[in-house]
Amino acid sequence: MLLSVLSGFILAASLPLIGKYLKEKWAILFSLLPLSLFIYFLSFQPDISDDKNLLFSYNWVPSIGVDFNFHLDGLSLLFTLLITGIGSLVFIYTAAYLKGHPYLDRFYGYLAMFMSSMLGLVLSDNIITLFIFWELTSISSFFLIGFNNDSEASRKSSLLALGVTGFGGLFLLAGMVVLGYVGGSYSILELMNATDLIQSHPLFVSILVLVFIGAFTKSAQFPFHFWLPGAMKAPTPVSTYLHSATMVKAGIYLLARFTPVLGAHEYWNSTLIIVGCITMVYAGIHAIFRLDLKGILAYSTISALGILVFLIGLGTDDALLAAAVFILVHALYKATLFLVTGIIDHETGTRDVSKLSGLNKVMLPVGIAAGLAALSNAGIPPSFGFVGKDLIYEATLHIGDWAYLLTGAAVITNICLLFAGFLAGFKPFLGKLPVTYENVHLPSPLLYVPPLILASLGILFGILPLLVDDSLIKPVVAAMLNTSSDFFHLQLWHGWSTVLLLSSITIGGGVGLYFILNPSEGLLTKATRFEPISPLSITGKITGLFHGISQGYTSVIQNGYLRYYVITILVFLSFLLGYKIFQGIDLYLNVATLSEITIYEVIVLGIMAVSIVYTVFTKSRLVAVASMGVIGYCICLVFLFYSAPDLAMTQFSIDTLTVILFVLVLYNLPKYLKLSDTGSRVRDGLLALIFGGLISLLTLEVLNEPLEREISAYYAETAYKLAKGKNVVNVILVDFRGSDTMVEIIVLAIAAIGVFSLLKLRLKSIEKE
Amino acid sequence: MKTIIFKTASSYLLPLLLLFAIFILLRGHYLPGGGFVGGLIAAIAFVLHSFANGIERTRGIIKFHPGFLMPIGLSIALCSGLAPLLVGSPFMTGLWYHNPIPVIGMIGTALIFDIGVFLVVIGVVLTIIFTISETI
Incomplete structure (x- = not known):
């Protein structure tokens, strides 16, 4: 049974291998799949009319109660026969209708995928798998409706269909989750026994609304009907298959299926x-x-x-x-x-x-x-x-x-x-x-x-x-x-x-x-006069509005200037931090808990202060970069004072490399250019002061929080016992949180590839010119 | 920056710094150090050499594109994580060879993982720096 439901996906997946041999002359062979499925399902008919309940269970994710439980009863049988029966005829018809189409194999792949999704939908007893198959029908129908992807109208209507049915699908998912929560099970068969419980539950109305929106969008009910006429841009076999017999009936199926539960x-x-x-x-x-x-x-x-x-x-x-x-x-x-x-x-x-x-x-x-x-x-x-x-x-x-x-x-x-x-x-x-x-x-x-x-x-x-x-x-x-x-x-x-x-x-x-x-044309024009108030154009306007807002929003926030990105982030963080610090927390500083200030720290701080002044007011780029490096080294020294040698070492190397990178980039630029006017410099300076001040306040606040020593104590104790290492930092990196490190080095590699491809590709295109 | 002193020194510094990087890598499990810092130091060694002798020379020493170190390092790290699966332990369990080996010390999957990190870091840094300096 599982194989029969998934056979369409298997066929679709094997198309890249076999598709090109079949599509020329043997396209008709594709119809063997729905035909054999039709016969297979027809063979269950005697059992069904004897009122037998056929349940086929396959474990999938038993831990969250999501399994492939296929339940075949009268309702599913009718639908499976329609899906495979009409499917066979449509497959045969397509062989002649789209004869010689360059992507005929692909078309069959989509059809097969769609057929499988529909079969899964009508056979699922588990409402979560039902939802998954439901969405799969939306997705495969998106490809089918937009099959003539060089026509704009076709692309547009497939997107509309996907939008409407996908929108409904989300509601359906919510409905299913609430239903499962209320009824205490994801199985329709079990939910049927809990009808009274479900119908008297305060959440019943919300279940109804959610399920209805799902079903109405799929089955093109008013006011969600408008995607269906648009979907007629699809090749006719698709309209036949999706829009007469199967997909649009999915909503009907859903309602019929839930009649004993919610009806x-x-x-x-x-x-x-x-x-x-x-x-x-x-x-x-x-x-x-x-x-x-x-x-x-x-x-x-x-x-x-x-x-x-x-x-x-x-x-x-x-x-x-x-x-x-x-x-x-x-x-x-x-x-x-x-x-x-x-x-x-x-x-x-x-x-x-x-x-x-x-x-x-x-x-x-x-x-x-x-x-x-x-x-x-x-x-x-x-x-x-x-x-x-x-x-x-x-x-x-x-x-x-x-x-x-x-x-x-x-x-x-x-x-x-x-x-x-x-x-x-x-x-x-x-x-x-x-x-x-x-x-x-x-x-x-x-x-x-x-x-x-x-x-x-x-x-x-x-x-x-x-x-x-x-x-x-x-x-x-x-x-x-x-x-x-x-x-x-x-x-x-x-x-x-x-x-x-x-x-x-x-x-x-x-x-x-x-x-x-x-x-005649006259009647059509009369009917189209009401177009502006139809749900389609209203939805179109809403979508347009949405589009406009997001475009405006994007062009303000994502303006392509790194400096504005930084400003946006800093301003936002400053507001957040400022609000939190001045609203929720009492500011106080317990001087007694701080360690004593040593002469080294004073010297390092002095160097830092001088470098900062230098960085801000220097006339030369290289000097600015170098003094930034000095600041970095000073920070490393601070790390060393507070016994974090690993951190200091890494910071040293990173700072060195940063300076080298800067120098590399700046080497070929003019030595100094005053690019920004005084106004924006003052603005940036103010912002930097505010943000830096807030971060300092935050750090001081953190000192006041009671420190949880449990975690560090755990690591210190077990680092040698479990991981045979004495350097706790490194043990955490390579052992306790090894997976994190693994992902981090992958990210690093991706970043390097990004830099490489961005610069090298641009170089190549410049060379071409 | 192509002074004779710098040039001469750099060709001696390169092997020394690389040795130091490996030293840092190996001591990481017990003392400050590790694959990440080690990788950075090794990368700096090459960058220093390229500053003195030009990138072409440095490339000549490495023989292949440093980008290839990234997949090699990633696979080493991944293999060290997958290895415990062979003996039935979960992914990334630390496995250790009981007798320490002279000079290197204890050998285990964590060390191999660190070597992977080391190679990836060298690859990443050198790829970025070489690409940028060649482009500009």
């Missing part, structure tokens, strides 16, 4: 209902006005995700059943429509729905696939979509107080979705074929067979719901309810009822709308 609570239900409702209606209406096929599909996807959130929010048995069915329905028809859009784009070079028509004459199989998907999308019998839509109405009608309002919202959404589906599924294929597209030809079967398979499944499941009823759907609902339930059967025909009436209204309304409303 059935007033806040949970009402938030999800409201957000889902707004999203589905808002995005549904948006979808009507789009011209770009992918734009239409993007908005209808957001709308469908809204429906799912809404259904999970309703939380009744009916609603969860409807959600389970709708996940499958939507994945099947939306993936088909995306794949078809890709074919249209590939063959005709446009995705503008107002320009496309009559393509049935040149690519009939594609048209059939699109038509079947549009039927399922519209919920016209006998498609699987019809079953799904009936269940949705069933769920909304039985909700009680708000039944009429919610059913109304659902009807409006479904009308919009139906319209969008017709626009994408029928419009390009029916009617008269424009002259420009007459020599368009049928693409390779690799392209049109995958959508055909998906679309036919959408119809097949509708005619024979038995196929998926007991085997797939029921375990999903059981997993969401955390009980094994046996109360329903999927049916195509429910008899004459309100639900049927609503379905007819939907279909009638949608078809009517399709004939009345013609997609």
